[in-house]
Amino acid sequence: MSVRLLQICAYALVLTALLPRRGEAASPPPALYTRSQALQGASAFEWKCASCHGHHLQGGVGPALEGPIFASAKSDFTIQQVYEFLSVEMPAYAPGSLTRTQYLDITAFLLRQNGYPAGVRALTDRIASHCTVPLLYRPAAKASPKVVKSKALAGKPLIVPRVNAP
Numbered sequence: 001m002s003v004r005l006l007q008i009c010a011y012a013l014v015l016t017a018l019l020p021r022r023g024e025a026a027s028p029p030p031a032l033y034t035r036s037q038a039l040q041g042a043s044a045f046e047w048k049c050a051s052c053h054g055h056h057l058q059g060g061v062g063p064a065l066e067g068p069i070f071a072s073a074k075s076d077f078t079i080q081q082v083y084e085f086l087s088v089e090m091p092a093y094a095p096g097s098l099t100r101t102q103y104l105d106i107t108a109f110l111l112r113q114n115g116y117p118a119g120v121r122a123l124t125d126r127i128a129s130h131c132t133v134p135l136l137y138r139p140a141a142k143a144s145p146k147v148v149k150s151k152a153l154a155g156k157p158l159i160v161p162r163v164n165a166p
C-alpha cells in the first residue's frame with residue numbers, strides 16, 4: 001500500500017515537472033494529507049512554532065513559512081526537504097523534540113497554508129520523507145477551477161485566502 005501512496009507523490013511530481021517553471025505552479029496540487037492532520041498541525045504550530053514564525057506564518061525571529069517567498073521556485077524546496085528540515089532542526093530551541101505525529105501534522109498544516117488541498121489519505125513519515133514534489137505556493141484566488149471541482153474539495157474550501165505582503 002505504501003508503494004501505491006508513493007505513486008501519488010511521484011505522479012504529482014511528473015505533473016509538476018511538465019509545467020513551465022514560473023514561480024507559481026499551475027497544475028492541480030496533489031492531496032497529500034487529511035484535513036484533520038492540518039487542524040492538529042495548526043494547534044501544534046501555534047504551541048511550538050508561532051512564537052518565532054508568527055501566528056499567521058508571516059515570520060518573526062524565523063522566516064515566513066507561507067507564501068511566495070517561502071515556497072517559491074527560487075527557494076527550491078521539496079516537500080521532503082521541508083519535512084526533514086523541520087523535524088530535525090525545529091523548534092530552534094529544542095530541535096527534534098516533537099513527536100513524529102506532530103511533525104507530520106505541522107507539515108500538513110504548512111501544505112494547507114501554502115495552497116495544497118486536503119485529501120482522504122493521511123501524510124505518513126514514509127511519504128513525507130520520499131516526496132520530491134516541489135513546494136510551490138498556490139494562492140487560493142488563483143487555484144484552477146479543476147481543483148475547486150475535485151471531489152476532495154467539493155463544497156468545503158480548505159484554503160483561507162490571505163493576502164501576503166510581498
Ligand code: HEC
Pocket residue numbers: 045048049050051052053061062063064065070082085086089090091092093098106
Ligand atoms: C526559537 C525560535 C524558533 C522556533 C520556536 C521555531 N523556529 Fe523555525 N526557524 C527559526 C529560525 C531562526 C530559522 C532560520 C534559520 C535556519 O534556517 O536554521 C528557522 C527556519 C525554519 C524553517 C526553514 C525556513 C526557510 O525558508 O528556510 C522551517 C521550515 C521552520 N523553521 C519550521 C519551524 C517549525 C515547524 C517550528 C515548530 C515546530 C519552528 N520552526 C519553530 C526559529 C524558530
